[in-house]
Amino acid sequence: MGLGKTIQAIAFLAAVFEKDEESVESTTLKGNHVGKKGPVLIICPTSVIHNWEIEFSRWASFSVSLYHGTNRDLILETLKAGGVEILITSFDTYRIHGSILSEVDWEVVIVDEAHRLKNEKSKLYLACSEIKTRKRIGLTGTVMQNKIMELFNLLDWVAPGSLGSREHFREFYDEPLKHGQRSTAPESFVRKADKRKEHLVAVLRKYMLRRTKEETIGHLMMGKEDNVVFCSMSELQKRVYRSMLQLPDIQCLVNKDLPCSCGSPLKQVECCKRIVPDGIIWPYLHRDNPEGCDSCPYCLVLPCLVKLQQISNHLELIKPNPRDELDKQKKDAEFASAVFGPDVDLVGGNAQSENFMGLSDVKHCGKMQALEKLMFSWASRGDKILLFSYSVRMLDILEKFLIRKGYSFSRLDGSTPSNLRQSLVDDFNSSPSKQVFLISTRAGGLGLNLVSANRVVIFDPNWNPAQDLQAQDRSFRYGQKRHVVVFRLLAAGSFEELVYSRQVYKQQLSNIAVSGKIENRYFEGVQDCKEFQGELFGICNLFRDLSDELFTSKIIELHEKQGKGDGQCSTTKQELPQSGTCFLHPDQAASTTSSACETSDNGDPERITKRKPVLEELGILYTHRNEDIVNNGPGIRKNTEESIPGKDSVNDRPVKRRRKPDDAGGKRNDLSSKDWKKIQYSLLAQFMGMGELEFSNWVLSATPSERENVLRDYKKRKEKMPADG
Template sequence: MSLNAWKLELCSYSSSNTATIPAYGRDLQHRKPPKSNISAQLRRLQDHDFPDDARQLNNNNVDVFERSTEGKDASISGRTDSEERNVGENVASLGLASCLKTRDIRDFNKAVPVAPLVLSDPGDPIVQVPASISSRLLEHQNGGVQFLYNLYKKNHGGVLGDDMGLGKTIQTIAFLSAIIGNSTDEEEYQGDQRRNRINGGPILIVCPTSVIHNWGDEFSKWGDLSFSIYHGPNRDLILEKIVGGTVDILITSFDTFRINDKTLCKIQWDVVVVDEAHRLKNEKSGLYKSCVGLQTKKRFGLTGTIMQNKISELFNLFDWVSPGSLGTREHFRDFYDEPLKHGQRLSAPERFVRIADERKQHLSSVLKKYLLRRTKEETIGHLMLGKEDNVVFCTMSELQKRAYRRMLEQPEIQTLIHKDLPCGCGSPLKQVECCNRTVPDGILWSWLHKDNPDGCDSCPFCLVLPCIVKLQQISNHLELIKPNPKDDTEKQKKDAELASAIFGSDVGLVGGSTQNESFMELSDVEHCGKMQALGRLVSLWVSHGDKILLFSYSVRILDILEKFLIRRSYCFSRLDGSTPMNLRQSLVDDFNRCPSKQVFLISTRAGGLGLNLVSANHVVIFDPNWNPSQDLQAQDRSFRYGQKRHVVVFRFLAAGSVEELVYSRQIYKQQLSNIAVSGKMEKRYFEGIQDCKDFQGELFGICNLFRDLSDKLFTSEIIEQHGETGEKDSNTKLVLGSTLENKDLGVVYSHRNEDVVNMGGRDASSSLIENHETSRKCKREEFMLIAEFMGMRELEFSKWILSASTTVLEEMLQKYKKSKC
């Protein structure tokens, strides 16, 4: 498409009608155009070093200006006709046309607004975002900047809780540019000296170490603010600049701030911004205690995961940004926390459910004063191609099942399971309080207490985490429980002894109790249920030209998967903690550009943040995490603005293992978050209540963690008994695709996570929701009829729709309507 029609004109007013011009309009009559014009912005879209948020063209708050003389247009925009044609070719090469409908293409024909974004109310002193920044903001980002400013002028703090990838950093920079009074006009400079334009003191940004320089890069690209990074050497010199008023903004890391909190808390800050603010969830942490001492009321948190594990985390975060907004800690626990948890119990009395519903609505209304939360679907959903989050329960191999049972029979786990039984010595005390407080015959216990044969103050509960780790290792790959050659000799000896006990008579089948480096044995999938399923699925995906992200928390698993891919001649890339920082972006760019790159192996810890792998359309998370946000961050590497295809996520779980408990608790935590933060209705599945010994149910407590689930369909039974999803077989076909229904995938059960977590409960007050569900069901039935008319399966038809043009879709619908007549 030629862009000769793209015309730019400065905002101007008729000289004969200046009386009608608003005050701020008269100030802008001679304002210079922004530093970034359309051509420059489009060139940035091709620059891989430029952040995703800055690639978003402003589709809102713009007007189309047309001029009658083409030569004048060229002089205003600064581009010749040939340059315009080159810009058009650049747009075509971006591959954006496939994801833009008619209204989006129309938005591309709009001009960049020259006027800044005014935040202040009429009659107040003008506070505005410079046009060079506001011209590149999307509508939801404009709203976020206005939200931050509204809190600021009321001398309050708040939380910007947008989904990952919606530009929280950019919105913050735009807000700071406005309150500092930033401008690119020459009169703001006096020679080589920068004039200090802060009225209320400097600004502090505290963030993870890994994104410190990213913040600096964003300030350089988006704003014209003076900043310094308070990290590493020369901190005293930087601090002098802040105190002297020659620097607007100080950026530091969590650890540096915690270590130097006494110095930094002496400064009277105008604004404090904490990135990844969910790190403030624990009031006992050193970081939280340090942040409490900051001298400002204007505290802002940025996080896409407002609540991760417990409702009490909400209190800690919002009591920091706006002290007293949720009352006292005791009030919050009694009025919100306990009623919401008890009301979500499956067999909760109707009175409890009703009280929980009232309290969640009240909590949601209070949080809205200090929280702005938007999702990708409701903001830039029309610019994206969608995502499915599937959970796949893979059967463990027979060898894994035997090893798992032997681990459950170890004396440490048996002691934990029987901790509350009466002691066999005749004492009225429980076993954990009497003879079985220590486990001297346990291999794990003797290693952990090698320097203290009498045990520690936490015995035997100090064994819980090590035992869970061993069970998770068995669930993923038997090679993980073998000793690590990098450990000291004594630890390797103990690990080998435990591995021999777990393998038992099967030790020969796994190449012994020490780490095996045989390429053929490690790349073989026979003794790993997840790898059996992965092998069949990857083969199918690659044959269809799909690109796959494969995540794991374990570097050892990545080593094994690498051999697995080499054996099958797949072309892949790999990124983990050992990958140099200066090479990571080139690996990402190469994977996105190169069609031959089929799989990207990524360590979840190293690649959970900051990577934009938009060319991938399949994401596999090999091992789940207790914290659901970690898995969601991994998914978002490909599900973000600029994605090229519909993204399908597969979370692998070992059926009958502790991973089922991990996932069930993820469901529980996500539902509590939806209830407490958004006031949503969620289906009640579980009897257990977090942190309540009287209602541990099927989820909580040590006995549940170490239960043998190998002969049960634990999660599927809960979901299908209390949920509204379809039968197991039909669910598996729906998730994995009909082309796989007759193949042995090694999959016990599967479902879509969004069908379970965001299902919503039913009661007398939910008729509107029921009507919506009925309407959605009718639409789904109609969709399946159209797919049948086209001779396609449902999943195949969904992919076809995403790639079809508007004209083709209209022709297809007309033919379908004629066939019904």
């Protein structure tokens, strides 16, 4: 993401179509040179159509037309007459009118954001499968998002048959890799998974060119830190959350496999409890069908999860929306009254509030309490912040909060006209007074370059980890001059912990299948396997009450105890108060770190307790860095060359990258760029007489000139060391 896939694709086309300055003149003189090659089709999201058009005008001299909007018929006639070299269209347009375009013999077809082809049953996938061309290229920063089978779908579209049949891929790769990642998998399963992983990576190398920021522009970036922050829900939120879990609708789902109370040998879901006429959500869903639907009661899962997520983020979200139909408003008001119970007056009743002071108050929202203190710390040192949320109603509440606190901000959501979006981005990047950019994750997940921001907040997590990663990368792109720190806010004890745990699971599977990485085996659950649902999968896990336990931290700590046995874990709760200092103002961080370093668990209990409030003052129960949980290091690509079919071919030879010489004259051997940076970072911390954590706090608070002075002194000392030694 953000590495110039668009320009690289244009450069490739310019090369194969000989679109340099000299060939343009010869083409103009000869006239028939271009006719030797057919037209090129580019399918991309609607939001980046004009970006493709602009980049073509900058980098090559093609005749480009947009098959989008009202003039499609005219463009089609020009295309058939040979007057179009590049045709750009959107996913939606191609899904609807693909049958017309599939009649054309295309020279090359490029699909941008190709992960949209992950579902083989979607209309878009079926439409794209009918394209007439032998040269297909997919561009994506996230080749696999949720399941390993998505990887098959994408590769099978690009190179049909390259991975065998769908059933063969599932049995040979998908199942072994998933079961080998289970926390209690037998050693034989783990060994089998390792072999299949290496084999899959070797095959993928023939069809996939993969670049990362670390490998290409890592030396130009200041780095990124991805913090996952578990915020305590307010006491009122906890009561409402538990009240929702006791509703008949959810109890029907949780108890679906228990014996039916009527005395029959059937399960509840097969007998008397298939429908929930005494519920609140079910009757509205089936207002036109009192007997229920074919999916009952599973049709309740998504609506119930939406309500739980709303409670986790802000209680105002579960109240009726005036934009909805009257019947839905009436049902939502009934639902709000049921879950608020005796606390209904504390939240201003069961109708949507228009009270500015009430909506902007953080008293009953745990995430906003933490956000308020974090933003005060960041704003005091001149940081610029991106604040993402999936919910437009949540953006409305956050906007009132920003106004009340006096922050200067911009806002972009689905209602923002496309012709105004770039001006909003440019204004935020160029204006020192703009402190916050409030963005809808759906509208701003792609195509925005907001490199002036160095703090990114994801207010609500998504089931698909790629969505959150796309949002983070709006700031962490080429041109970023500062260290980017990401904060993903989760409601501790809510099902959002399960959402994040599944994100980790999916990211690990992607790393294993695509890059051949070795990942810690945290979870017992196996995706799409009823036998091993473990702690991650199944309806009962979704609607479990986690409010009395830190679900995520327990899983990670249990793994550390089993795997290491020495108690050393970078994410243990004992070390959290100290790690929490990076969330504070530099002055607070310095004093807190020093006091924490002076205490030990063997010391005075009164002194030990001074370490605990560091995160608690921010309303944070637990936090860790995502990169400490998910392996972001290099995979096994360089070790699989011998097992790749066809390596005798010149075109299949791996490209050897030149390594930069070490500053100290030593050899870097096979260390990755990231590992090398970690070593240098540790040496810098020692040079400053600090631990790595304390040094991180100093780096975040230091001015550019202070950092440059330290680097200069460090290099001088390294140059003198051989002579002194």
